[in-house]
Amino acid sequence: MELEWVLSISLGICLVLVSAWKWKHKEVRFPPGPMPLPFLGNLLQLNPKDLPKSLLALSHKYGPVYTLYLGPRRVVVLCGHEALKEALVDHGEQFCGRGKIAPVERTFKGLGIVMANGERWKKLRHFTLVTLKNFGMGKCSIEERIQEEAQYLLEKFRKTKGLPFDPTYLLNCTTSNIICSIVFGRRFEYEDKTFLSMLDLTNKLFFELSTPWAKEKGNPSPEFTVNSLALTALNLFTAGTDTVSSTLKYALLLMMKYPEVEEKVHQEIDNVIGRNRVPAVKDRVNMPYTNAVIHEIQRLVDILPAGLPHKVTEDTEFRGYLLPKDTNIITLLGSALHDPQYFSDPEIFNPQHFLDEEGCFKKIDAFVPFSSGKRACVGESMARMELFLYFTTILQSFSLKSSLTPTDIDITPQQNGFLNVPPIYELCLIPR
Structure with a gap:
């Protein structure tokens, strides 16, 4: 009798939870979706x-x-x-909030340009864009520093x-x-212990600042505290190291x-640049095939397939649905x-996706590996x-x-999740 009583109570609770979900789902006009299980969703x-792939499969049944x-x-x-x-x-304004990423929330706690929201995010984004645009550490521009590092x-x-x-390892370095x-105004030798330690911390999404830093020390604005700026630097390290190096690894x-x-890329390089001059960004406009190849690599490998989560910043009407403020949004960039x-045979590697009939490079709106809108x-x-330069x-x-x-x-990723991690492989480099 006790077992029957427990089962009956459990079943009743489940029915109440499912009914409550149905009522709430209908009341606020959320988009359709699969029926969730209590607690497990x-x-x-x-x-x-x-x-x-699972998220995309569900869209075939429930819509975009x-x-x-x-x-x-x-x-x-x-x-x-x-x-x-x-x-x-x-x-863009309604969908520019940043949703939660559980594994990194404990580290960032809403700080840093990637995880921040509201005015804090706007100020950090402006600060970062201005810093990159006015990059003036030393006498070299960003392009010259990339060219120099490529030679190393x-x-x-x-x-x-x-x-x-x-x-x-070398691509990460x-x-x-x-x-x-950009951050320190200097490069490091690849064997430098400090550099290797920093790489390790970056790969683990963990960053600690061990010494005091007096920029904006007296400014009460939370976006310019030591922690916030340090975590913004960590954001730059993580995004600027892992995504670019992984894309280059896929490219090779x-x-x-x-x-x-x-x-064909070799031929275009020989025709436009030659084998003695260092490649420059200005060459890209004269190299439509190489440009198309790089775009196609990014498109096919889809480094960040689900993008970073967003959330709506206010109650939002969208395609006939009502999304309450702070609703989390997954933007499936892949x-x-x-x-x-937009891409014929999208699962096939084909640089012609980005070339017109005359062989000129063509832009495609659906090419969004860096996301789009205000949170791009x-x-x-x-x-x-x-x-391009590497x-x-x-x-x-x-x-x-x-x-x-x-x-x-085999180009199958070794891991399909938050990132499409490239497979482990070896190659031989034969001097031309």
């Missing part, structure tokens, strides 16, 4: 090993705007370029003497040094898998980068500069070889 319907429960937390998911543009651009990378590459090696040159892998593409309305990546222009500098000097045949090269 829709977690059992998601594949933790490939969350973006749907509601999902991650445990007890309710989120609205946006899929496809049209829905993303309508939210992030057309309703070439020195390390030459020391491999054509033998197979994993490029991950070189891209991190660009941020070091894809060139080995598609040697015919690599050969659904735009693989949107078949503040370092987008610098990241694009890095990708990619052309490496292929100007080397041909890429793998121990595998091109058809056997």
